[in-house]
Amino acid sequence: MNTIIKVKNISKSYSRGLLALDNVSLKVNQGKVLVIMGPSGSGKSTLIRTFNGLETFDAGEIEILGIKINQNYNERRIQKIRKRVGMVFQQFNLFPHLCILDNITLAPLNVQKRSRVEAEEYGMYLLSQMGISMHAEKYPSQLSGGEQQRVAIARTLALKPELLLFDEPTSALDPERINEVLDVMRKLAQDGMTMVVVTHEINFAKEVSDQILFMDSGKVIETSTPDIFFSNAKHERSRKFLNQLDK
């Protein structure tokens, strides 16, 4: 089985000596779903953002799809990674000046240099998969949050990525809209997509994930399968966190 992500002892400190990441190591194999959980400020967003070079780190090494990066920022390698890794953000981050279809085709046309016909065809196919093909000509501000997030997922899928990163994809959504997005993510997992998801959605984590990584103050506290984590977490702090979430 191929290893997609291999993180070896990475650390990152903020200016005041605070550690955002403290000696983190992990591994994700192909087709697996890793869910990262933890209280806010625990470094989970920082961790996932190092995977495609949005955050730098001070020590250690990351290997994504066989491409190694270390503390020395290497534009070319990071660019290579970004072309093969998709990312979905909490705030959707669609481009407000482009219509939905243009949002989706922007990268395929300019990064992968595909033909317009092909890019638009595939974009429409993705939109119909997400159940929002009727909005193709609209602009982001005319869509609901759930719809926008589905467009954002379609936008990353348009590049046919080998790994998808989700940074709290449902945190900015109205409660009744959350499932639209989670359903799409479930389907992706079933189709064998390798995913790393930062989320607070316990049910999603229970059903879909292969592994749960629990972080607190920049450290990995525990890594377990969901069965163990949710019923019988090894660590005191994990149990405390889960208790608070239940309330």
Next chain:
Amino acid sequence: MMRYKRFFLQLIIILLFIGLVGILINNLIINLIRTDLGFNFYWLLKPASFALSEHALPFSPSDSYAWALLIGWINSLKVILFSLIFSTILGIIIGLSRTSKNILIKKISSFYITFIRQTPLLLQLMFWYFVGFLGLKNKFINFSNILKINTQGIEFFGLSLTPEFSALFIGLSVFTSAFIGEVIRGGIISVEKGQWESFRSLGLSERDGLIKVIIPQALPAIIPGLTSQYLNLAKNSTLAIAIGYSDIYAINDTIINQTGRAIECFIILLLTFLILNLSITNLMEKINKLINKKQIYIN
């Protein structure tokens, strides 16, 4: 690797820039030698041999060019200062009228603003000068020797102002007041709606609420806009030349026509305005700091 690349890129840019400036200066020197002018400032001490109708300090044609420039400076500062004060007063009235509840006042002030802003300042100045002052019949307005307005200009408590000065002063003030009015309105609008509701619910009158609650909060948003309007006013005052008021630009222009010293005069003009800009900006920054300090006490 990356750092060397950046360093060389910057070095190349500097060299290109120096090269370009070098070519231009080279051309300039050739042209100056050709026209037999050279480049120096000794001529500043020669007699100006032109008369000025408007001078705060004694001036005669036998005085030097440098003295004439100083007179121009003073004339510029005079009109800028007068207009600055008057346009602020007018601007505040207009800005407040724009937020007034009285629909008629609101409409009139908004018409005033759009009309003034959508016509060129130069045209307005010419209107004030040729129609407003030179077009007047003698003794148009005369309030028992306190305020006289006629073709000789304005006379106010024995302080007589030439028609050129008056036209420039009124034109600049009216023009700038429209912009200041918008700045004031913007500042007032920027204050949260809840603040209006809360002072009203406390039983404060509209006027007290405006003065004690709204305006202090609006000031931080108003000051930067006001600063840039004052700078514009100072720059716009150079249009004085169109109606024959001898400000710093007009005097530079006259000197260039007489002596052909265009480069030197241009340099003087640039320095003048850099200093003027810096002093206005500094002054406004001080005011801003003062307000911010007070704000802390209020909070």
Next chain:
Amino acid sequence: MYLKKINKNFKKFREILLLNSLNNFLTIILVFAIFITFLQTFNWLIVNSKWTAVTTNIPLFVFGTFPEDQRWRPFIWIMSLLTICFLSIVPPKWKWLRKNLLIAWIGMIPLGIFLLYGGFGIQTVMSRNFGGLTLTILLTVCSSMFALPIGIGLAFCRQSSLFVVKKLSSIYIDSMRAVPLIAVLFFGQLLIPLFLPLGLEIDSVWRAIFAFTLFVSAYIAEDIRGGLQAIPHTQIESAKSLGLNHLQIIRFILIPQSLRIALPALTNQVIGLFQNTSLMSILGLVELLGIGRSILANPKFIGQYIEVYIWLASVYWIICTLLALMAKYLEKRLKIA
């Protein structure tokens, strides 16, 4: 205690009454003043005003001293400008035209130069015969279209991480914004020839366009910079994570979004530029205001100052208002987008 309360209530009552009566009083006075003004203006319009200076010189105001039999050329150019303005505001359904609007806009400059200067089969006209509204529009259109890309470039340079680039553009922008426009225009007219090698001459219209471009680009740069700073950082992050490189982010994300945010400010720059072209009337070009001044200098039309100024003010006012309305409409349309 009780008395105090009554007193207080009474005070409050009086305050409200006074406020309202003051308001009413103001309204009455204003209505009266407006009435008087209207009456006076009406009286003047019917009895005293003489419009011969305007009515007999309309072609002069529009075309300046452009040869009479060639006036169709500036006319065509102005008409095509109007058409393209209209098409930009109310975009047609045809996608190819919408995509090529930018090219059409850029094409307006060579078209204008060809139609005005002539050559290639039509009679050549010297630039000293350009004048009136035609010249005003030529100066505005050319200067703003040259200044926009330069301003965008300067804005990005000022944000650059290269120290030298940043400093040079900051110095340029700040010093340009510190000097009065008339000094820059003066520089264009009198000093540019001094900086050019012998034998190379640029005609005064192009020197004016050059000076306006230098001046306005500094202001546009600051507006664009404001727009750039208003773009949330997350936009750049999401573009990066899609694999777009630096130049692609600038081209597809930063430029369109900053232009959209800066649109109201940019409109004001264009309106300001349109009005400021009138300064060239002091520096020897006979654009719209210059024509007005030369007509007023004609003894035949002596004393018709008010009429000519009112006429000129209305022309400037109408065109500026149209520009402002156009921009408002465009803004509204872009708001969803």
